[in-house]
Amino acid sequence: xxxxxxxxxxxxxxxxxxxxxxxxxxxxxxxxxxxxxxxxxxxxxxxxxxxxxxxxxxxxxxxxxxxxxxxxxxxxxxxxxxxxxxxxxxxxxxxxxxxxxxxxxxxxxxxxxxxxxxxxxxxxxxxxxxxxxxxxxxxxxxxxxxxxxxxxxxxxxxxxxxxxxxxxxxxxxxxxxxxxxxxxxxxxxxxxxxxxxxxxxxxxxxxxxxxxxxxxxxxxxxxxxxxxxxxxxxx
Amino acid sequence: xxxxxxxxxxxxxxxxxxxxxxxxxxxxxxxxxxxxxxxxxxxxxxxxxxxxxxxxxxxxxxxxxxxxxxxxxxxxxxxxxxxxxxxxxxxxxxxxxxxxxxxxxxxxxxxxxxxxxxxxxxxxxxxxxxxxxxxxxxxxxxxxxxxxxxxxxxxxxxxxxxxxxxxxxxxxxxxxxxxxxxxxxxxxxxxxxxxxxxxxxxxxxxxxxxxxxxxxxxxxxxxxxxxxxxxxxxxxxxxxxxxxxxxxxxxxxxxxxxxxxxxxxxxx
Numbered sequence: 001x002x003x004x005x006x007x008x009x010x011x012x013x014x015x016x017x018x019x020x021x022x023x024x025x026x027x028x029x030x031x032x033x034x035x036x037x038x039x040x041x042x043x044x045x046x047x048x049x050x051x052x053x054x055x056x057x058x059x060x061x062x063x064x065x066x067x068x069x070x071x072x073x074x075x076x077x078x079x080x081x082x083x084x085x086x087x088x089x090x091x092x093x094x095x096x097x098x099x100x101x102x103x104x105x106x107x108x109x110x111x112x113x114x115x116x117x118x119x120x121x122x123x124x125x126x127x128x129x130x131x132x133x134x135x136x137x138x139x140x141x142x143x144x145x146x147x148x149x150x151x152x153x154x155x156x157x158x159x160x161x162x163x164x165x166x167x168x169x170x171x172x173x174x175x176x177x178x179x180x181x182x183x184x185x186x187x188x189x190x191x192x193x194x195x196x197x198x199x200x201x202x203x204x205x206x207x208x209x210x211x212x213x214x215x216x217x218x219x220x221x222x223x224x225x226x227x228x229x230x231x232x233x234x235x
Numbered sequence: 236x237x238x239x240x241x242x243x244x245x246x247x248x249x250x251x252x253x254x255x256x257x258x259x260x261x262x263x264x265x266x267x268x269x270x271x272x273x274x275x276x277x278x279x280x281x282x283x284x285x286x287x288x289x290x291x292x293x294x295x296x297x298x299x300x301x302x303x304x305x306x307x308x309x310x311x312x313x314x315x316x317x318x319x320x321x322x323x324x325x326x327x328x329x330x331x332x333x334x335x336x337x338x339x340x341x342x343x344x345x346x347x348x349x350x351x352x353x354x355x356x357x358x359x360x361x362x363x364x365x366x367x368x369x370x371x372x373x374x375x376x377x378x379x380x381x382x383x384x385x386x387x388x389x390x391x392x393x394x395x396x397x398x399x400x401x402x403x404x405x406x407x408x409x410x411x412x413x414x415x416x417x418x419x420x421x422x423x424x425x426x427x428x429x430x431x432x433x434x435x436x437x438x439x440x441x442x443x444x445x446x447x448x449x450x451x452x453x454x455x456x457x458x459x460x461x462x463x464x465x466x467x468x469x470x471x472x473x474x475x476x477x478x479x480x481x482x483x484x485x486x487x488x489x490x491x492x493x494x495x496x497x498x499x500x501x502x503x
Contacts, residue, residue, distance in 0.1 A: 012237065012239045027239075045261065062265055066265050066269070120246070123251070
């Protein structure tokens with residue numbers, strides 16, 4: 001059953017329910033689906049989480065994933081990873097699982113919708129100043145006037161364009177891959193689509209990693225530049 | 236490129252809800268469990284390290300004690316060996332002494348037995364000789380043995396020299412003039428007369444004679460005055476015979492035992 005036809009670019013175009021301006025599209029439904037899986041897994045593992053050496057396989061899996069994310073965050077930020085874990089970790093898990101389920105027939109990744117990727121990019125766009133201000137207070141804004149106030153528009157433009165790049169990069173990769181798979185199935189229905197699916201899994205995980213790491217880099221640059229400067233100013 | 240703004244807003248809200256839920260249900264608990272496990276492992280490793288250190292110290296201590304005990308055991312063993320050697324030496328000396336004493340007792344016992352044997356032999360030989368001589372004298376001369384003994388004795392008296400005669404006279408002059416004649420048998424009157432006749436030339440007439448019977452059958456006839464004695468007895472011959480016996484016995488049974496104790500060597 002094809003939910004998203006080949007000529008439909010985004011799952012936003014597949015409307016399941018509409019009441020006024022409220023439109024329940026395939027994007028939202030699959031997003032909830034992903035959220036449901038993640039929350040169920042969190043409940044399942046979190047409820048029985050044990051500090052004992054013997055643990056359930058699910059806890060072991062999630063500990064490996066969470067441990068890996070914390071390690072990456074620490075490498076980038078050189079800071080306590082628990083400050084950023086909720087945001088960066090959820091970005092990676094959501095995008096990663098969303099892309100991973102592409103191998104399920106009939107599934108449409110929410111990340112193949114520009115609306116979703118734009119929403120995630122905007123959360124990153126908002127998280128950067130939030131983390132920056134929470135760490136450096138109003139000193140965070142001074143960075144926008146460095147080295148002179150003339151650079152303020154360029155800084156703002158940079159923030160906007162990198163947010164746009166985040167959204168477009170993820171959307172373009174996932175959407176294009178989805179379409180390529182659909183076209184290849186029509187052209188070479190046997191072996192080749194499987195290879196492309198495997199490649200798609202790799203691309204999906206790489207994109208999740210890139211999105212999360214870039215978000216972390218942006219946040220770290222906002223929190224650390226001022227700290228480094230403050231350290232330099234110290235006698 | 237179309238963006239559905241309702242979906243856009245909904246996705247932001249969805250994402251924030253997901254962040255909150257995962258933070259509460261997943262990250263906090265998992266990280267807490269991981270940190271607790273890490274701390275537990277660290278504490279257990281620290282405990283293990285501490286125990287290892289204690290075990291090593293205990294091992295070293297026990298090794299030292301073990302070494303000390305080995306040395307002490309060696310000392311005790313050496314001391315025991317020395318004590319055992321000393322005790323063995325003491326016992327060997329004691330055994331040697333006892334063996335020497337036993338040998339001495341055996342030798343003394345042997346000597347006593349030999350002495351008893353000789354006395355017995357002498358008595359028996361004396362009696363046997365008397366009997367034999369009596370029988371021979373009776374067979375050959377048809378005379379009584381006592382007569383013959385008296386005859387021999389009178390011959391002996393007559394044969395004494397001047398010096399002996401002077402001694403006899405002096406002894407009679409020194410006290411009561413009495414001569415005692417002791418014989419193994421009772422002297423008959425004619426025998427007494429023969430003796431008086433023989434001694435008469437040496438003495439004066441007022442000398443009294445006293446006759447005694449000797450309890451020993453080996454004694455022959457003895458003439459005794461004050462400090463003077465003239466005798467003929469079978470005992471003299473028997474003494475010669477005893478000396479001969481003694482010499483022969485010495486040749487067969489040496490008085491001294493071998494110098495080195497054979498017993499001691501066997502015990503060792």
